Amino acid sequence: MKRGKKYNESVKKYNSAGVYELNEALTLVKSMAYAKFDETVDLSVKLNLKKSQSVRDTVVLPNQFRGEKKVLVFCKPEKEKEAQEAGAAFIGAEELIEKVKGGWTDFDVAVATPDMMKDVGKLGMVLGRKGLMPNPKTGTVTFDLKGTLAELKKGRVEFRADKTGVMHLAVGKASMEPAMVAENVIAVITEVKRKRPVDVKGEFIQSVSVSSTMGPGVWVAIKDQD
Numbered sequence: 001m002k003r004g005k006k007y008n009e010s011v012k013k014y015n016s017a018g019v020y021e022l023n024e025a026l027t028l029v030k031s032m033a034y035a036k037f038d039e040t041v042d043l044s045v046k047l048n049l050k051k052s053q054s055v056r057d058t059v060v061l062p063n064q065f066r067g068e069k070k071v072l073v074f075c076k077p078e079k080e081k082e083a084q085e086a087g088a089a090f091i092g093a094e095e096l097i098e099k100v101k102g103g104w105t106d107f108d109v110a111v112a113t114p115d116m117m118k119d120v121g122k123l124g125m126v127l128g129r130k131g132l133m134p135n136p137k138t139g140t141v142t143f144d145l146k147g148t149l150a151e152l153k154k155g156r157v158e159f160r161a162d163k164t165g166v167m168h169l170a171v172g173k174a175s176m177e178p179a180m181v182a183e184n185v186i187a188v189i190t191e192v193k194r195k196r197p198v199d200v201k202g203e204f205i206q207s208v209s210v211s212s213t214m215g216p217g218v219w220v221a222i223k224d225q226d
Helices: 005-011 022-032 077-086 094-101 114-128 145-154 178-194
Strands: 040-047 056-060 071-074 090-092 109-112 156-160 166-173 205-212 218-220
Touching (some): 022 178, 022 205, 022 218, 071 094, 077 090, 090 094, 156 166
Parallel strands (some): 071 090, 071 109
Antiparallel strands (some): 040 205, 056 156
16 A cells, blocks of 8 residues: 555554554653654454453543533433533433434434434434444443443443454544653553453453554553553
């Protein structure tokens, strides 16, 4: 693949086959971010998983790097006040479901109370494609609207391994101090380790790398996160 001049210049700053301590790796990522916009720092983790196994959960990152999320809550009238006081941007039941069914998705996260899922489940074609479908595994199907929205506003994010056992997750911005991004990475790795399937044999986390939106990836020494 042909790369641009700026990318090629970035690659010269490090050993692409080398494995670096986390803070050093993130310092390199920061130095190699060359775009005119504030690039996102991405974390990639290769897990040792069988086809029948999956790893999916949420984690609250200690250092936020995105604007406040617009949260939509599907709930019955008796839960609307709680959702409103918790800071939901959009609240409703049947009328909101119809609006989304029509293709409207101007929100970042969808939360639903369990008694709404029979109807919300019909929105799979709209919400599923955008990764917005409420799911008990990610804590977005719950009666605890106050607690859930508080965590989402603090920076709760979802992580999920794909069919090949690779997990991709945004963990910061290139403009942030590497130490702050490192705290986010460690928080993710810690939670991923807690989700290790009991029947996994051998090394669970096979490789870890970090990169900016436009920059090259940097391998991270996994042992530094133990």
